[in-house]
Amino acid sequence: MAGGVTSLGLGSGIDVRSIVDGLVAAERQPQEFQLTKQESDIQSKLSSYGIFKSALSDFRSSLAGLRDSGKFEALQAKTSQSDVISASVSSNAETGHFNLESKQLAQAQSLVSAGFADANATVGTGTLTIKFGATDYDPDTDAYNGFNQNPEKGTLTLTLDGSNNTLTGMRDAINEANAGVNASIVYDGSAYRLVLASEKTGAANSMQITVDDPSLSQFEFNETATSMEQTQVAQDSILSINGLDVTSATNTFNDTLKGISLDLAQAQPGETISLDISHSTEGVVDSLQGFVDSFNELASSVKDLTSYDPQTQSGSALLGDATLRSGMSQIRSVLGSLVSGLEGTSIRTLVDLGITTQADGTLKFDSGKLTEALKSDPDGVAAVFTQIGRPSNDNVAFFSNTGDTQTGNYAVNVTQAATQALLSGATNSVNSLTVTAGVNDTFKINVDGSLSSAITLSAGVYANANELAAEIQAQINGNETLRNQGAKVTVSYDGANNRMMIASQTFGSGSQVEITESNASDLGLAVAAGVDGTDVAGTIGGIAAEGDGQYLTATNGLKLFVDGGVSGDLGSVNFSRGLMEKLDSVLGGLLDSDGSLTAKTEGLQKSLDQINDERLDLNDKIAKYEERLLSRFNAMDAMLGQIQSTGSFLSQQLASLPYNNISKK
Template sequence: MAGISSPGIGSNLDINSIITKLMQAEASAPSLALTRKEASYQAKLSAFGNLSSALGAFQTALSSLNTQSTFQSVNATPSDASIFTATATAKATAGSYNVNITQLAQAQTIASAGQASTTATIGGGSTTTLTFQFGTVTGGKLQNGQYVNDPTATPPDPAFTQDPNKTSGTVTIDSTNNSLQGIRDAINKANLGVTATIVSDGSATPHHLVIKSNETGATSNMKISVAGSETALSDLLAYDPAGTQNMTQSAAGQSAVLTVNGIAVTSQSNIINGAIEGVTLTAAKVGSSSLSIARNTSAVQSSVTAFVKAYNDVNSTIKKLTAYNEDRTLSGPLIGDSSVRNIEAQLRKMMSSPLTGSSGSLTTLSQAGISIDQKGVMSLDATKLSTAMSKNMDDVTALFSSIGKTTDSLVSYVSSTSATSPGTNEVVVSQLATQGKLIGSLVIGGSTAINAGNKDMTVTVNGVTSSVSLVEGTYTPAQLAAQLQSAINGISAFSSKGIAVSATIDASGKLSLTSNTFGSTSKVSLSGNAASVLVGASPAATDGVDVAGTIGGIAAGGSGQFLTGAAGSTAAGLKLQITGGATGSRGTVNFSQGYAFHLTNLLDEFVNSKDGMISGRTKSLQDGITNVSKEREKLDARLTEIEARYRKQFTALDVMISKLNSTSSYLTQQLEQISNLSQS
């Protein structure tokens, strides 16, 4: 059992207090030095954090100037926005356009005969298939909601032509859903591009099944085929504009009709693309309005203003962190720091040096109205910038952003990487990209019957395989191609991956299936019962190939229609799209990098790079703080040893004084006894 110690009992000295004061004296100077050192490190670390934040904000401001879309932004302004609104992309050509809308697009709506109940069963419940197809109705005339013959029309008889670009689909009706409500819900659940509702008119048989196409346009008219033995369902729902019409049309599917500068335009929807290149019109009502297309210079002005402010914030932060106040004899935490001086010097040098290899006529920031005074403060002359933009926006774009210009209209610049060097490179195409194709080996006759025995097939497109079924019926060659294309493109296994085909009948009468993509992964194959009817026993399959060629005389990588400069070359990472033309020399591509690009890369080295100036100094300061912690641990250990020594020494002193006190007491007692004896 450890002994119980109470320092000072023997000597009556306050030993604990004495040792505490001695230890405070021992720890005061070295502890204070370590605290000051740690505080200095922390202050510098916080200062570098502030500088890094300012540089990061500067880099963010540069991002919009390093993007071509900022300079390509276009404003589209109609004189009467109640007639139509408009948006524009960089492809739009500045100018004024006259737009006259004479007809709005609308969706087709058809309705069934009235029913007494929405829940009563219709028919006996045997399985019946409803097939929805979409297309155009031509000829004849519309009378009381029905298409009928019209001797004055061309053609006199109404005809329905399926749109191959719209997918067909089926709905199964059986004993579980053969009521008006059940049919409505089954159609909506099938997600076929139509919406079914029940509308009641208040008559003795008030309930009508109303089906409306989800899309507008003349090619969105419906044809509903009913397959099965349930005549009650067929009598209610069968609808063929060119044949039996057991439903009544209340609104025909029609396209928007308009003129642009006197040129007639038709659009399937009220959102009109392509009538004016790069412009999307959204029609709201019939009427005329002018449209003004102009470059959005305010977006560039705003981005350049943000660039100037962000740079001045960096300059202000550096001055604050490196300042010295003579009156208060205070200095900033980074005064004299070589890394900060280096960052400041590199930024100023880059912005004061002219660009090399620029594809535009502007090579200095001052030409766009940006200047830096002797104190490092940047300013913008908005008038000078506006003048530069009005003269040639492409030159202003090249001054700030990475930009590629090609001399061939069918060769377009797509993107670049940090490895791409500025300069002009020749583009040579040795092989154009092609699409995978399948051409039948038989000539399709004037009429082809598709039935249960030959409607099913297995289709593989671009490596994806799925089962596909055609709608039963009798088809002309063009109708058969439209039905096949619609059936394949309506399969989610294909559409979810952006895969589609186009089906046509070539000049020899053979069916041709072509993948929608280019390159070596583009392939088409067909097998199953329907194959013999559609493409015969030995169709010719041709796989797609990738584009091939050189950029700057060095073989480039090809993928689909995209040609990319080889690693290690001056065109490394330069991506071009070849959309057509011939093999051989295809002109040149000039690539240049503007100030925003170079500054962004420089700031990456400062802020984001592991070996950058700020990250290097930050690591050094953090290491210093760690070392202070280690030194503090050593100091604590040494102080513990010193305190133990003091306690040992004072304990010995206490024991000695205690013994002296005992001896003194003993002698005093003896002398008192001698004195008492002498007196007696």
């Protein structure tokens, strides 16, 4: 009630409050009704948009399984006893049935020293060298018949002096070297023993241990002395495939059957285990069924949100809504479109994979048609859904692409093959097979920009140049400085030219090999720089591409991996983006923070805020209107009170006149 209006019918007796309240209510009602209706309509639309967004979001989630190209590897590998032999498969495998037998598991060699009274007992000083390779050793007769060094493994050369010449110090120094040996100290109940175990399983990863000082002789294990006890022999795993025995340094067989990886968990000689490689379609079928079901749920939601009831002559909140209608139109357009880049192929649309649109707008899925397509052309099916590059040449692999990569068929031509750096020793430079300590045993080498520390070859007379090459490679790859940088080489002996050949194991312009210091030139290790490696060079789609090692990248972002040493015309790469990326883009345009639905709901929220402002304005307006009414009715009431008072006074005066008295007589 407005301030200052205190009389409500007190003068006249009229119910001014009821009259004012009625007039105020009559003034407020149409405007309040209009605001309430607008608010209700907006709230209904916001709720409906929320339902639409939720259905769209669920549908968008169903795309994930169809955007992963790995889903379309349409093969599966199963063994009859997976707890003994398990199998995994890649897309290049071939179907078939095999009989397997797990005969032997791979294991690492373990050597144990003689006992020491204390874990901190002094063990001597000098140099201890551990090499890895195949050992011919008979534990029953303790006959050490020979050792063939593994050039792929580095050599550990450990100096023991006053800082580490205890059993514990020796253990720690070996472990800190991180050179492929695990050292531990075991107390057997009466003495402390040093246990050395190769980190790698396999017959070619056993240890040969030599020392240069008699004080360390208790740790020798070589042709001269077997002071260490072999408690576990290094051995390969043995697997029989259809009666043929094959071996592996580990319990995994990756290259035995094309595209198949087999893992041995137990050895069960004499027991046959079946392996079946067959087409697998369940994952893709399930993903596509989920996609269809999710779309149909979306379509059902849209139908409810845009329905019209002729009996009540009322429609749903989003009946005729342009944003919803446009969004669904875009989605249906993508679902019915041809995939660009697949011209000339038999699979280009969802219809080709068994998905058709029914009369009510929902999708129908024929899983049998998809299954047949997966069996005949799994890559073609993948191309309908996801980004994929399909090279026609086995020497080329699709690696990646960017948003700028256009669909199409790109010819690949390599004008320069990627190469590794190669240092070719001078012809007839291998003049000795004898390494003498301090005379011709040391050199430094730069590999791929990393300079080694001084490398020392093991002294001795090598049986042949190939054995010497294996020692050189092992020492280079075992160098801690190079190992920490991931720099590795391959060393071979060129018998035709009597020289050592040192090649970096990396490709590209960053591949380098250079001997910077050496006292071993008579071993073929003279100071010299090799020929640096080269990056692959060529064109993709007729346009020059940038090479980086073995990777060739086009200006449009298409990136390919090309096998080293290969050049010339290498076929083509067919690149397609598939429907899922395009569909995700459409859904993103609706759902993302800057999407049309977000803009729509934000606009509606602003309208709600405006209604709240209008309601506040209405309250102010009605309050002022009420104040005016009360003021006027109060004035009227006061006037009526005065009139009534005057009337009463006049009546009294008239009643007291003489005329009235005479007439009464």
